[in-house]
Amino acid sequence: MAISKLDLPIGVVARSHSDAKHLAQDLANAVATTLRAAIDSHGVATLVVSGGRSPVAFFECLAKQELPWAQVVISLADERWVPVSHADSNEGLVRRHLLRGPAAAARFIGLYQAAESLEKAALLANQALAELPPIDVLVLGMGDDGHTASLFPQSPNLHEALRVDCPQRCLPMQAPSVPRQRLSMTLSLLATARLPLLAIQGSSKLQTLSQALACEDVASMPIRAFLRSPLEIYWCP
Template sequence: MTISEPALPTGVAWQDYPGPDQQAAQLAERVARELDEALARQGQACLLVSGGRSPVAFFEALAGQPLDWSRVRIGLVDERWVPEDQAESNAGLVRRHLLQGVASRATFHGLYRAAGSLEAAAGVVEADLAGLPAPDVVVLGMGTDGHTASLFPGTPGLAEALAEEGSRRCVAMWAPQVPHARLSLTRAFLARAPRMHLALEGQAKRDVLAAALAGGDPLRWPILAFLRPPLTIHWCPSAQEVAPS
């Protein structure tokens, strides 16, 4: 089963790209333009990004964009509860691939906090986020189980984390079948952004998105809670799918 733009909820946009390189370059240009618009409008801008392997090319393309990075704040939509010097850290990934060159002038806000428990760490992040502005641009990814950020299907606290309204900004989450506890921003906080993007690569994730739309339950498919305006979905085939046979 595949998905096309008419099958999406009203107001959600769909953009196809020939391959990962084009997706990374064009998404970086669009995000940079949206950040520049925020800078012109209010003097500062806030970007929240996802971790994992998929966004590396996007990060590197974005790092070269000619922005006044000194007025840009960058944060994460989620993080594994590990110190930044660990290989699994999303913050480390951002520092290696995005906060380079001119983009190193941006202010980075990581989510990891050393605390006695995961819940205590989430409470510290919650207090820290209270002093920051709402995001201007959010870039999400999606797993093959339909999760986004660290909002995994079937996990305790998911309903609260996906609620349309609420004061919570950060929640403690446990990812099934992976070794690390997580910290994740909530849907209510992320949805404050006037610009939101979902980057997907490969036919398998396109099919997962179609299955989620057919299933209709955000507790089974958390990505469903984000499929509403102003979201734009950016899809491309994987490098293997576009490689000549």
Template sequence: MQFHRFENSAALNSNFAKRLIDLLEAGIAERGHAYLAVSGGRTPQALFSHLAGTELPWSKVTITLADDRWLAPDAKDSNERLVKSVLLQDKASAAHFISLVTTDERAEDGADAINKRLAVIPTFDAVILGMGEDGHTASLFPCSQELAEGLTIAQDALAVNPTTAPYQRMSLSKQRLLNTRHLFLHLVGAGKLPVLNQAVAGDDVMQMPIRAFLHHPCVDIQVMFASE
């Protein structure tokens, strides 16, 4: 783990956006296309705005989500809605997007279709994770019966039914999230630091799933943190 602390979120987002653009440019130059997985919520919105206004051959970039709530794509709490309304704007509107939802009523019923969509993605150039106060990341919740499956399965995505958060979810698995050239954990807020410290200090991944990424022996996760 490498910990990067910034004076404020504006400095973090400016630096982080540049790093991501450099990685995407390198992916396009070396392999003809770049792949990025992002997280939803409030934390990445300013970062998304930075990226959206940056020059890049966005038509050669494919973006998907680390997880999404099982909602219509235009629903208020949909991560897809956030990505489309903030990130896939301006110059970045030319990027390709792979959705993690279908029209099936239950997430379990749409899992096969989602896995077929994700099968076209090779190794990500970058994955951006978030972290909840309970130590969850993506939709790998410590409260869910599906956690052990999400931490061990070889398939790309799975349906998750958290008991301490609303909505069914579709989440990328640990293996799919780790299949990346660069892994980031994006944290904003003073309250995130004690949670991170608790996660670093222990090794029970079932208690705090983010530990599976912080302590992975082969992946050097980059923690991007600002207290405000």
């Protein structure tokens, strides 16, 4: 299957790349261009990224971009509820691979909070996100089950997190894989991004995307909530 053969909604753009290296560089160029335009327009640029292993090459390419990094605010679409020093921490990943060199001057607003429970940590994260400026660029990933951020099918708080009028910026979520306890921005916040981007790799992810496009049940595949204009999809085999 080729991404060009997918029946994409009007206004959704698909960009195919030969390999992960070219995808990461093209994605970094696009993000940097939009961040520069945002800074020129309103003095600050806000970028929300996703964690996991796939974004590492993109983070390292973006860190090399010439930007007035002190005018950039970076946050995470979701987080594993583990200390930043933990190998599974998304914040730790961002700090190791993106917030380095000149890019270390960016302001980072993390989701992880040390608290007595995941629910209390989510409340603290929600408060921290009150300081997040309007999102200029959102970079999402997607799992083989159709989840994005930490909006997992069958997670107890999924219905609330997918409400377009959800008053919370962040909610506690449960993942089917370890670590199960997660924190995720809600759809009501993520959907405000001026430029949402989806980066996926491999034939299995393309098949998942095809399945998501074929049905409208958002709860079964939460990525469906984002498959609308404006969206740019970056893919490589």
